[in-house]
Amino acid sequence: MTGDIDTGARHTGDMDPEAYRQAARRVADWTADYLRDIEDFPVLSQAAPGSVRRGLPGSPPEQGEPIDAVLADIDALLVPATTHWQSPGFMAYFASTGSAPGILGETIAAAFNVNAMLWRTAPAATELEQVTLDWLRQMVGLPRPLFGVINDTASSSTLYALAAAREAQTDLRIRELGMTGRPELPRLRYYASTEAHSSVEKAGIVLGAGRDGLRRIPVDERFRMDPVALRQAILEDMAAGIRPFAVVATAGTTSTTSVDPLPAIAALCEQHGLWLHVDAAYGGSAAIAPELRWVLEGAERADSIVINPHKWLFTPIDCSVLWTRRPDVLRDAFSIVPEYLTTTDGSEQDAPNLMDYGTSLGRRMRALKLWMVIRHFGTDALAQRIREHCEYASALARWVEAERDFELLAPAPLSVVCLRAHPPGLDDPGTLDSLNQRVVERINSAGRFFVSHTKLRGDYAIRVAFGNLRQDQRHVLGIIAALRGAIDDVG
């Protein structure tokens, strides 16, 4: 019956195991060289749009090529067009560093290549995820029970949390009946501060709450959500027949790393039966240092919390942890089990099927890298690095305050400093904005540092974010010199 199949040697087109071994060692060396030389590259890529596209053939090769040819193109084409997130000069957005154990974890995860959709398809990945997230829970000082899953990004985690919040409005029967063509349904509303991340708004669009479904709450002078304004907004909406269903509080906002007053917000959520989601994607990691644990004070009362180890815990992107105290609701929002995925394994307690807690059915073994980071560093070293990043920010902030030509535009409670050049006598807003834009362009084009910007109360602000694993005092002194030099050059 099968006699017409070639019985000869394997001819898969792939490397045989020994060829793979040699290639993998070469790639190991390539990555080691890259990380060793990381400060030799301009941090922000200086490549022109289209340089990679134009450098590659327009069509795929019919015949396979040796791995050396591929590595040569990576060196010649991709490295020059890369913005080097691994560089300690990367001070834009939020840091994201792939540490050594994290990179090794990704390599091993790719070799396993399991799909952790069901416990049975990846028992080790599933259980390791549970163990590792319980370790992380202890590290940031949150009480059990707390059910966790790892998603790709905080955008997904927040989307899933708000989907659960919507599902928690069980009387609306949205899962079954949908949201339109049902005149009996009230308008839905959720709340976040004017400083909350764009993903909060995006989630509401996806979930059918609409941009109008998000009500932005004003912040105080330190960019923290005003709970009095929140309370008033909730009451106003309820009086207007609108149904409030969730609040997203932020522990470490994207612009200034301000931390919303979680206890006051939690109290309001409890009073009105609203789902509280805490976006601690960046800030949550700070709680690993005991003296910074205040960042998550009140988060123990949240229904869900997101922390991204790929931001400030030296774990390669993507690794976003979503915890919830109400896993049943999260599962109700997502679980659909077709026949081809039914299993009879173990108890749900010991063998959860993690596909049931989000959109994505397929799931990589993301826990491995995080587990390897925690094991190889240990909690003391992780806390120490976070502490030092905050010290770097404090040092920069003190320098800014002492400098005549610069000013702070926001408090710097964690590892990010918002500042601007403001030479005495130069007070026209447009002129100041344009000056600071030139300062940023000057710094970024010089290659040693990459900083980003934001707007605070309408003003252009330079944003310097520490948090790269490989930063030390040289980089603090370096960015200070770069700021000083830039204003001298362009001012």
Next chain:
Amino acid sequence: MTGDIDTGARHTGDMDPEAYRQAARRVADWTADYLRDIEDFPVLSQAAPGSVRRGLPGSPPEQGEPIDAVLADIDALLVPATTHWQSPGFMAYFASTGSAPGILGETIAAAFNVNAMLWRTAPAATELEQVTLDWLRQMVGLPRPLFGVINDTASSSTLYALAAAREAQTDLRIRELGMTGRPELPRLRYYASTEAHSSVEKAGIVLGAGRDGLRRIPVDERFRMDPVALRQAILEDMAAGIRPFAVVATAGTTSTTSVDPLPAIAALCEQHGLWLHVDAAYGGSAAIAPELRWVLEGAERADSIVINPHKWLFTPIDCSVLWTRRPDVLRDAFSIVPEYLTTTDGSEQDAPNLMDYGTSLGRRMRALKLWMVIRHFGTDALAQRIREHCEYASALARWVEAERDFELLAPAPLSVVCLRAHPPGLDDPGTLDSLNQRVVERINSAGRFFVSHTKLRGDYAIRVAFGNLRQDQRHVLGIIAALRGAIDDVG
């Protein structure tokens, strides 16, 4: 100003570059050993629920541990609790193989560790994604223009596609105003066959269409959507004041790999202005072999198409390609650009910001592994492997048809065979189901193969899926012997 910071040596807690080099080589060897020995492991993990959890400490270590200790735990605890998707004995669900160039690509991507949210934060990753997806477009024979992005999974790709379909109903203004509390909005409806994947239903729940928003269309005797029934459903719904907005057709369904009649469905969608999304997550890769290009016939008329290279193109999970002919609509459904992410780089054409085309702001460099797979294999070898997998399935199907004690339960047009044991005279449905369940358990517990099941017309079906990169004729003969042996043992 910064005098209070330690000016001493780096003390990040991470390995120094040379220590990393040695560890990376060890991990390279570890992965080479794992792949060399892959057939020594039972394919389906035989570990009991909780074995990994109980084997690990309840708390994280305070002090860091050497990488050797971590690797030892991976060997002792994780490998035995792993279901080995890399094994050629893996014949459950759909195959997902991490080939050598794919694993190397993941390693390099983790070393780069870029976040490709904006062109400027990762020009190489952004452009490589565009180039690679244009190569893949040519490989499967789809006409340009076709804009593509790589997502984690087909569940996400289909969610994004249906979000765009909803957005295409511009008069409803759902993005701005949401879906509830608006009595003027009609009920929304989308269509997929009874064989469509569960992610199609899940996407509708997330998007507020509800389970009720999905109307399942019956299939013909070969499990293909019936376009006459589809047409009738659309007309019925329109007559009832319901707003149809999308059809999801499947090219390679999950149970039987049936291929819906795309041209007839496309014609209906064009006639009624519905968004056509083609779920070719599994089947699309087949089109790389010219004689299998019929699988995507009609897909050139679709608004969006998903193909998962992590399924049948030997690229490590996760790598799901979403193409659309209407990128502006997809972007309208998702784009929100806050100040801190505004850029002034290049033209949109040359420098797209890929965060604008889906939920996730953060994006790994997923294109690298796919690009390395295509380069290292070449298109001829990839087509040949896919062709051979289909030949294996044909060979098994022919054996089943010739065997007295087995029967085919569906055509096997691609690399999957649905069959069952059906000894002459044994016709009670319950008895047959239970017999076949025992056959599956017998095969899976023996360790050499892992097969899964589905239900077809109410009957329990054994599902044998070829598609693992490392399969050859030994495995075809092996699964035949295992089926034969299992029925002899448990029958």
